[in-house]
Amino acid sequence: MADTSVAANPLREGMRIRKTPSPCSMVIFGASGDLTQRKLIPALFDLHCERLLPQGFSVIGCAKTPYSNEKFRESMADAVRKFSEKSSSVDEALLKSFTESLYYLTDDFGDRDAYTQLGDLLGKLDRERGTGGNRLFYLATPPSSFSVIIGHLGSSGLARPEDAGKSWTRVVIEKPFGHDLESARELTTTVNSAFKEEQVYRIDHYLGKETVQNLLVFRFANGIFEPIWNRRYIDHVEITVAEDLGVEGRGRYYEEAGLLRDMIQNHVMSALSLVAMEPPASFDAVEVRDEKAKVLRSIRPIDLDRLDDFVVRGQYGDGWVRGERVPAYREEPNVSPQSATETFAALKLFIDNWRWADVPFYVRSGKRLAKRVSEIVVQFRRVPHTVFGRKTQNPIEQNVLAMRIQPNEGIAISFNAKFPAPMMEIRPVKMEFRYAESFGGEPPSAYETLLLDCMLGDQTLFNREDSVELSWQLLTPLLERWREDGEKGIQLYEAGTWGPEAADKLLERGGRRWHRL
Amino acid sequence: MPVSKKFKSLTAGELQSANVATLEDELSELWRAAAEDPGSEHPVMRASVLTLLAFVEREEEGRETFNLISHVIAQNPCRAILMVAEPKEKPEGLSAWISAQCHLPPSGARQVCCEQIYVRARGEAVKGLDNVVLPLIIPELPVYLWWRAGRFAPPEFLNQLFRMTNRVLVDSGRFEEPELDLAALAWQVEKFRNADGMAFSDLNWARLTPCRELIAQGFDSAEACSCLQDLSEVSLEWRQGPGTEGSRTAQALLLTAWLGSRLGWQPVSRITASAHPGRVLEFRRGDKPIRVEWAVRRESGKPSTPFRVTLKTGSTPPAQFSVTESEEEGIVRTRAEMPGHAPLERTARLLVMGEVELVNEELKFPERDRVYEEALNLIAGMVEL
Numbered sequence: 001m002a003d004t005s006v007a008a009n010p011l012r013e014g015m016r017i018r019k020t021p022s023p024c025s026m027v028i029f030g031a032s033g034d035l036t037q038r039k040l041i042p043a044l045f046d047l048h049c050e051r052l053l054p055q056g057f058s059v060i061g062c063a064k065t066p067y068s069n070e071k072f073r074e075s076m077a078d079a080v081r082k083f084s085e086k087s088s089s090v091d092e093a094l095l096k097s098f099t100e101s102l103y104y105l106t107d108d109f110g111d112r113d114a115y116t117q118l119g120d121l122l123g124k125l126d127r128e129r130g131t132g133g134n135r136l137f138y139l140a141t142p143p144s145s146f147s148v149i150i151g152h153l154g155s156s157g158l159a160r161p162e163d164a165g166k167s168w169t170r171v172v173i174e175k176p177f178g179h180d181l182e183s184a185r186e187l188t189t190t191v192n193s194a195f196k197e198e199q200v201y202r203i204d205h206y207l208g209k210e211t212v213q214n215l216l217v218f219r220f221a222n223g224i225f226e227p228i229w230n231r232r233y234i235d236h237v238e239i240t241v242a243e244d245l246g247v248e249g250r251g252r253y254y255e256e257a258g259l260l261r262d263m264i265q266n267h268v269m270s271a272l273s274l275v276a277m278e279p280p281a282s283f284d285a286v287e288v289r290d291e292k293a294k295v296l297r298s299i300r301p302i303d304l305d306r307l308d309d310f311v312v313r314g315q316y317g318d319g320w321v322r323g324e325r326v327p328a329y330r331e332e333p334n335v336s337p338q339s340a341t342e343t344f345a346a347l348k349l350f351i352d353n354w355r356w357a358d359v360p361f362y363v364r365s366g367k368r369l370a371k372r373v374s375e376i377v378v379q380f381r382r383v384p385h386t387v388f389g390r391k392t393q394n395p396i397e398q399n400v401l402a403m404r405i406q407p408n409e410g411i412a413i414s415f416n417a418k419f420p421a422p423m424m425e426i427r428p429v430k431m432e433f434r435y436a437e438s439f440g441g442e443p444p445s446a447y448e449t450l451l452l453d454c455m456l457g458d459q460t461l462f463n464r465e466d467s468v469e470l471s472w473q474l475l476t477p478l479l480e481r482w483r484e485d486g487e488k489g490i491q492l493y494e495a496g497t498w499g500p501e502a503a504d505k506l507l508e509r510g511g512r513r514w515h516r517l
Numbered sequence: 518m519p520v521s522k523k524f525k526s527l528t529a530g531e532l533q534s535a536n537v538a539t540l541e542d543e544l545s546e547l548w549r550a551a552a553e554d555p556g557s558e559h560p561v562m563r564a565s566v567l568t569l570l571a572f573v574e575r576e577e578e579g580r581e582t583f584n585l586i587s588h589v590i591a592q593n594p595c596r597a598i599l600m601v602a603e604p605k606e607k608p609e610g611l612s613a614w615i616s617a618q619c620h621l622p623p624s625g626a627r628q629v630c631c632e633q634i635y636v637r638a639r640g641e642a643v644k645g646l647d648n649v650v651l652p653l654i655i656p657e658l659p660v661y662l663w664w665r666a667g668r669f670a671p672p673e674f675l676n677q678l679f680r681m682t683n684r685v686l687v688d689s690g691r692f693e694e695p696e697l698d699l700a701a702l703a704w705q706v707e708k709f710r711n712a713d714g715m716a717f718s719d720l721n722w723a724r725l726t727p728c729r730e731l732i733a734q735g736f737d738s739a740e741a742c743s744c745l746q747d748l749s750e751v752s753l754e755w756r757q758g759p760g761t762e763g764s765r766t767a768q769a770l771l772l773t774a775w776l777g778s779r780l781g782w783q784p785v786s787r788i789t790a791s792a793h794p795g796r797v798l799e800f801r802r803g804d805k806p807i808r809v810e811w812a813v814r815r816e817s818g819k820p821s822t823p824f825r826v827t828l829k830t831g832s833t834p835p836a837q838f839s840v841t842e843s844e845e846e847g848i849v850r851t852r853a854e855m856p857g858h859a860p861l862e863r864t865a866r867l868l869v870m871g872e873v874e875l876v877n878e879e880l881k882f883p884e885r886d887r888v889y890e891e892a893l894n895l896i897a898g899m900v901e902l
Contacts, residue, residue, distance in 0.1 A: 009733060009737055009742045010780060011729070011732060011780075011887055014888030021736060050866075051730060054737050055863060056863075073749045091847075091866065093864055094864060127858070130855070130858065249609070376811060
């Protein structure tokens with residue numbers, strides 16, 4: 001792989017700000033779309049403000065909409081003013097300087113000539129702006145365009161660095177990475193026809209969140225937790241990714257996707273693999289991703305003959321959220337009145353390896369739940385013997401470690417303490433750490449982190465093809481079964497609650513209950 | 518005064534006098550009262566990620582520093598202990614005051630509160646200062662000492678405290694004789710590193726960091742990077758401004774020494790205490806001479822950091838790279854002129870950090886700054902020539 005660092009620059013040594021990448025050009029396919037305007041361009045501008053973009057950095061927007069460079073620049077400047085993290089205080093001089101590095105190419109993704117034009121423009125920027133032949137292609141288009149674009153990038157020679165060893169070429173692919181195992185494999189084949197795996201960055205913005213990354217720090221930078229992070233001490237693990245929003249006008253997309261594809265296959269499985277993985281030899285892309293893949297490979301296939309014991313599928317009905325009446329999923333625009341699409345799923349999973357044998361991992365995610373919260377809860381086993389016997393009136397609670405990913409990011413540990421009284425009264429107490437209270441300042445947005453990682457050639461926080469396929473391998477049989485079942489087995493739940501009762505029963509059968517969020 | 522009322526007045530920023538012998542007990546009593554206060558809209562949480570010690574030599578600087586610390590606390594929750602040592606003042610004795618700083622984080626329902634302790638020692642009593650402060654250091658958390666007292670010359674009466682300190686924050690912008698004081702600091706840095714593993718930060722170096730980053734960024738491309746070995750002229754230009762000569766000289770030395778130590782320059786010019794902006798320093802890299810000029814221009818604007826840095830190669834035609842402040846505050850223009858290429862310009866933000874921001878920034882980094890240490894060593898070498 002080309003040397004992507006700027007370590008050769010002796011003036012860089014010891015700099016505390018994140019390394020800035022080598023000068024490069026970024027090509028955004030789907031430049032007139034929502035993702036570009038809401039996330040990519042504002043994140044790039046925020047990086048520009050932090051001086052984290054390299055000198056000469058250039059963006060070429062490609063889309064079918066006929067724009068001139070000027071029109072594109074105006075449109076992106078508006079997007080920055082509206083969606084940047086710094087939108088309340090956008091510096092117009094900086095914004096002007098940033099938008100001057102934006103170019104536009106009207107592009108029919110299927111037209112081979114467009115790629116010749118793109119190659120010419122990239123060459124011109126290399127000469128004029130010193131971008132050194134380094135290219136980052138970002139596919140911000142619907143997945144249906146992926147194979148056409150990748151095919152043309154390959155056949156036009158743009159997928160390979162012109163000067164191998166000295167410059168680099170990378171491609172960023174947005175989720176969904178396929179809609180089942182077969183389509184994921186097809187996508188992998190297409191991508192591999194033009195790019196090598198080390199050039200491919202499958203982005204899941206969830207992994208760019210500071211608190212998700214802190215999971216690794218918490219586990220592997222603290223000596224006290226790892227020795228008890230196993231079946232001997234842990235009773236079960238819960239992962240919840242809950243939203244109080246509905247489908248927000250994305251009914252058409254959601255009817256095709258459903259919650260399992262939208263949340264569980266990527267975000268939840270990523271979180272699970274970070275919680276359950278073995279310590280990697282180093283915080284390096286290959287090592288970390290190897291360990292994540294091992295976890296996914298060890299998850300026991302879902303027993304489709306005993307589906308009710310392992311899976312709950314739900315769909316929200318009408319109800320109240322934040323004091324407002326909200327419609328049922330089937331009443332949302334572009335949703336079929338007979339829709340069998342799930343908006344909630346809860347799964348009981350097992351990881352068949354020495355560390356986690358027989359420890360259930362309960363995962364749940366849903367829309368229109370009681371509140372927006374993402375949390376990982378590790379519940380420890382009860383003490384093996386209660387020495388206090390009849391001297392205490394209350395049962396001794398199990399210790400709980402809760403890692404809050406959003407909002408109010410932080411970590412809390414509950415343990416038991418003696419209540420100050422003459423008798424032996426034991427009460428659970430909570431010790432809590434919150435990011436906002438201990439560390440000031442705003443963390444960078446997930447897209448800022450991940451875009452910079454792409455340019456720096458760090459794949460640690462991106463999904464590798466094997467993990468994507470392993471995740472689909474686990475979930476595709478369930479999706480097929482649900483497709484066959486249609487409406488049968490779908491549990492309706494009232495909007496603004498914690499999902500169907502069956503999700504509670506999933507834990508109650510093992511004498512457990514969801515941690516209160 | 519009832520304890521809860523006392524706490525409310527403390528969190529309003531009031532200083533309350535306290536008994537030097539029982540400071541920790543008094544603080545504990547206040548926190549207990551705050552936790553039990555039923556009338557509080559936002560419950561109080563005491564937070565600390567470090568102990569911040571600050572040292573000043575005059576009462577008036579103490580008051581100023583105390584105010585600055587109250588802003589630092591919002592970013593870095595800590596127990597802050599300000600020490601005012603006035604060995605020549607009377608009446609002799611040790612006095613202490615306590616206060617609390619609370620703020621509501623954007624996403625929080627709880628107030629985050631931190632303690633500020635003010636200890637003043639006069640006359641012979643300065644010898645008891647470390648004995649009062651040592652027990653107040655929070656165990657197991659890093660200890661930072663903000664040296665806000667000009668030249669770094671640690672007095673013997675603080676020996677024990679220095680053994681507990683992980684990092685010292687100085688500000689060479691406050692040095693009276695920057696050349697000699699920086700050279701002396703190079704020696705102290707080595708001494709403390711070898712004895713106690715202590716690290717040093719310099720707020721004046723941190724002030725220059727955004728500028729250094731922009732200069733470094735200009736040489737990230739392979740082609741620009743290859744120009745570094747051919748540099749023959751460097752020009753550092755400051756704006757004229759009142760009361761900033763010491764800071765300018767220290768910055769000019771640090772910036773020059775940073776370039777020199779990174780690029781393997783050997784000093785030819787000896788520097789003395791009479792050095793001031795408006796002079797030329799000479800270096801060699803192999804057989805190639807390098808000339809560094811410091812100049813003060815009659816330009817308007819804030820004179821906190823150099824307003825223009827220009828680096829030029831000795832090749833024909835030369836390559837030239839510059840960072841220039843624009844008229845708009847905090848905005849700079851970089852320009853790269855490489856033979857055979859159109860000039861490349863961009864506009865970037867140059868962070869101009871105040872003292873509080875600088876301290877906050879330095880509190881994030883507990884480890885040694887080897888690049889700074891190497892720059893200091895080069896300065897020491899130039900003084901000793």
